[in-house]
Amino acid sequence: MNFLTIFARNLRQGPQTEAFPLGPAFTPERLRGRIEFKAESCEGCRICERVCPANAIRFAKTPDGMTFDCWHNTCVFCGNCEFYCPTDAIHQTNDWDLTHVNADKFEMVEHGLIPNQKCADCGATALNTAPVIKNAKPPLSDAEYAELRARCPKCRAKYLKNRKVPS
């Protein structure tokens, strides 16, 4: 009689086959898929480029700043870059549908630019990266953060050193 219970269950539940591509596919929340890059929160440390086993990430210096490129067609979705990124600027989304025709092969790129800026103190040209403030005590206010960010690395160090710490 076992087959009858199975039959009844199947009638009730319907087929186990996923509807995709005729319907939405089940996608786990934390599926390791396409890489996403947020230039605003990148520190420019280039650790992600170093730890990427497939050399999918490449930074390049251009007249406008530093560009970030991640080629999805050589990325192996290991998540190393996200794991080592100190600021969560690089993030692995759960987007897995990267199927494309071969003509678009080299367009499957996540591109970002960390622009150049003029330092608010000394006027030197430097990258507008996110400042490293993990160890700053007490934590910076939003206004302080903006001031710090507008400076070049040397002036940032000076700014943090001269910061008045209320005791």
Add this chain to the structure above:
Amino acid sequence: MGLIPDFKKIATRSPWLYRINAGSCNGCDVEMATTALIPRYDVERLGCQYCGSPKHADIVLISGPLTVRVKDAVLRMFDEIPEPKVTVAVGVCPISGGIFRESYAVLAPIDQYIPIDVNVPGCPPRPQAIIAGVAKAIEIWRERL
């Protein structure tokens, strides 16, 4: 004579799928087998089925970075597949070399040797992505008939 082109439009034909392992690590092949064999994904819903001989094939799924050692065998097999054929590169290996890129032992990207139509990146791509690739390949194949 006038009837034949119309027939081609009306009759939706069903392609045979064929797999070539061009030196893959087996990850992509397992996913391709999963796509076909377990009811949860069931690629045969799209009206296609795996076949055992390159001479019957219409859509070729290639995995692996084309190692130096299998190159001749793969090219010979690819030539045996009758036209019109549609090629799907499964995994990042055939597309760019993936994790094996720039190794002395692989000849990736495979499109230097074999014309590729659809790419399915992933290492390995999940079965749904392979199904999406096959669906795209069937579209292209119907146009080519």
